Amino acid sequence: MLEAQGPSGSSDCRSPRASEVSYAGQMLEVLPQVYLGGAAAVSEPDHLRAAGISAVLTVDSEEPSFQVGTEVEGLRRLFVPALDRPDTDLLSHLDRCVAFISKARDEGRAVLVHCHAGVSRSVAVVTAFVMKTNLVTFEEAYGHLQSVKPDAKMNEGFERQLKLYQAMGYEVDTSSAIYKQYRLQVVTEKYPELQNIPQELFAVDPATTLEGSNDKVLYKCRKCRRSLFRSSSILDHNEGSGPEAFVHKRMTLPFMVSIGPRCTSYFIEPVQWMEFSLLGVMDGQLLCPKCRAKLGSFNWCGEQCSCGRWITPAFQIHKNRVDEIKALPVLGSQTRTI
Ligand SMILES: [Zn+2]
Numbered sequence: 001m002l003e004a005q006g007p008s009g010s011s012d013c014r015s016p017r018a019s020e021v022s023y024a025g026q027m028l029e030v031l032p033q034v035y036l037g038g039a040a041a042v043s044e045p046d047h048l049r050a051a052g053i054s055a056v057l058t059v060d061s062e063e064p065s066f067q068v069g070t071e072v073e074g075l076r077r078l079f080v081p082a083l084d085r086p087d088t089d090l091l092s093h094l095d096r097c098v099a100f101i102s103k104a105r106d107e108g109r110a111v112l113v114h115c116h117a118g119v120s121r122s123v124a125v126v127t128a129f130v131m132k133t134n135l136v137t138f139e140e141a142y143g144h145l146q147s148v149k150p151d152a153k154m155n156e157g158f159e160r161q162l163k164l165y166q167a168m169g170y171e172v173d174t175s176s177a178i179y180k181q182y183r184l185q186v187v188t189e190k191y192p193e194l195q196n197i198p199q200e201l202f203a204v205d206p207a208t209t210l211e212g213s214n215d216k217v218l219y220k221c222r223k224c225r226r227s228l229f230r231s232s233s234i235l236d237h238n239e240g241s242g243p244e245a246f247v248h249k250r251m252t253l254p255f256m257v258s259i260g261p262r263c264t265s266y267f268i269e270p271v272q273w274m275e276f277s278l279l280g281v282m283d284g285q286l287l288c289p290k291c292r293a294k295l296g297s298f299n300w301c302g303e304q305c306s307c308g309r310w311i312t313p314a315f316q317i318h319k320n321r322v323d324e325i326k327a328l329p330v331l332g333s334q335t336r337t338i
């Protein structure tokens, strides 16, 4: 893809060097010392040298190979394997991508971030960098890049991931409800071809380990007292609009005051004891692993909470089937909102 001409109505954030370098036809300086490009940008080491680039971040399905003898001396590289598809998990790699760019710039290096076409994957990574370093929203960062590079257009899956990145405070917190919910959704998109569920998606069984026991709240089966899950497993949601949400009317106001039933279930991440019930079927019951009492249900396609909100996928435990055991006096709410 040729990006030689650069934008005509360019932003004032661009360094004047952008025009000097764009002769290479493959890359564009979108921020001082940060270049965006496609695969062609790395095919000519001379161009990298001419632009003073000594750090290259590749976000592509294949790592580019530099010909022997033409390497750029002292070149620092990072390769993040990623396809340009909405279901590609770029989110999990954003922190190290942003750290790589920041470190290179701190060392006075110019950085090239490139993918195959220089339009989606690399744009998403640089957008994350702009968001985090300037503490700006996804829209502001992406808008800025598009003003500099009008053909920048990331896929909608990356847009969603960058909004989650923003919601997490520009840092991927793998223990956050937001991240857990995201990972579950990625798996769900691959269901039902899925042969097994990645182990890391399961919360440890609180009955078998003390891990996480500093969580202040533990939930036990009301009938047999078996420990079932900890408060850190709850993927809380903003309450839906009550009965209105069950009526499929597009005109319903999103923030209508609820007059209907509140959430009567906990939606949680899957816990190890559920593993064998979840595989191979789209939905089913969740039974206590000890006394077989019915606790709730799951559905990979999602279920609607009593408050009206859809949760996908859903692992739902009825509040009246479990007891909340508080280890310490608690101030404020225990759960996080997604
Ligand atoms: Zn609810």
Ligand SMILES: [Zn+2]
Pocket (backbone or CB within 6 Å): 221, 222, 223, 224, 225, 226, 288, 289, 290, 291, 292, 293
């Ligand atoms: Zn039980």
